[in-house]
Amino acid sequence: MPQGKPSYVPADGLTTRQRRNRPLVVVHTGPGKGKSTAAFGLALRAWNQGWPIGVFQFVKSAKWRIGEETAMRALDRVHRESGAGAPVAWHKMGEGWSWIQRSGTEQDHAADAREGWAQIKRDLAAETYGLYVLDEFTYPMKWGWIDVAEVIEALRTRPGRQHVIITGRDAAPALVDFADLVTEMGKVKHPMDQGQKGQRGIEW
């Protein structure tokens, strides 16, 4: 259970309230399960606070995140119909980010990822969302498609009160160093180790 008391109070010139409300960069990394699911659990808290949520899904799969996407879109509709909660925008890579329609079948994942990142930078500058879920965003950094230092700089200089969650294995050490809250999901045991394939409702 979380402890309410910080272990020390820094001499940073901030009031407790200012410090408490500082926007966070959160990283969920490591080989275990729960990195993205925990991000979407945080999104439920943000939704309840009325913070607009922007999900940027840096993966390409027909079924991945379908459960989260369907539920978050339902919560978006609840917001639009009743005013409760917050709006949720869901952007997907691979089948074309939601703000572009690319024709043809040739895929350029690196360009896709960079387009996604360019949009995130625009949204950060415009303070579009209160919470950003950058799902599997460690991979385009790991693969060299997106520059880690540029990401850190964009996050460091983002205006206002925008929380950002980045998920995925192998988060860059510089990003871990920069982030405010980092959890390493360690795999203790997984059914696939016992010969069980992923199943609906659990893996997606």
Next chain:
Amino acid sequence: MPQGKPSYVPADGLTTRQRRNRPLVVVHTGPGKGKSTAAFGLALRAWNQGWPIGVFQFVKSAKWRIGEETAMRALDRVHRESGAGAPVAWHKMGEGWSWIQRSGTEQDHAADAREGWAQIKRDLAAETYGLYVLDEFTYPMKWGWIDVAEVIEALRTRPGRQHVIITGRDAAPALVDFADLVTEMGKVKHPMDQGQKGQRGIEW
């Protein structure tokens, strides 16, 4: 990213489909953040599959899980109004489990926890839910209020296809040993270490 291929296929007499659809006991433990939020992320997947969800909250706090609770209750309403998704039942300890109203101010947390567990056993026997979120359930086991061996036996003999997620620090070794999927959330960095107190939308 998850790999679709199991590392070996066991000689357990099950078909791939049977093995794939085996109901799971999932444990999220460790000192890091994300244990409960990842459980609620899984609940979004279950909701999308139409599995009735039962949340049993073994914590006592006015604000803990308020974001998750509000969002999950909104999804329950979506289900009741449109048929989409699944019903969500949310049971809380401390202020009296939702199926009992206890008068008086004397609190007996151990008895509360045991009542919660007794209800879970009844629900498992009746196959009430497709997914059980037993939030912070490691603590009543750790504190000796609920017997770990009894929990394992009830889970081992549960009928049908009921997935169970247990969250909390210090999961009992026997429970970790028994569970199908275990993730250890490790704390790499937390804002409270830098003197920042928990904030709304992030901690609750």
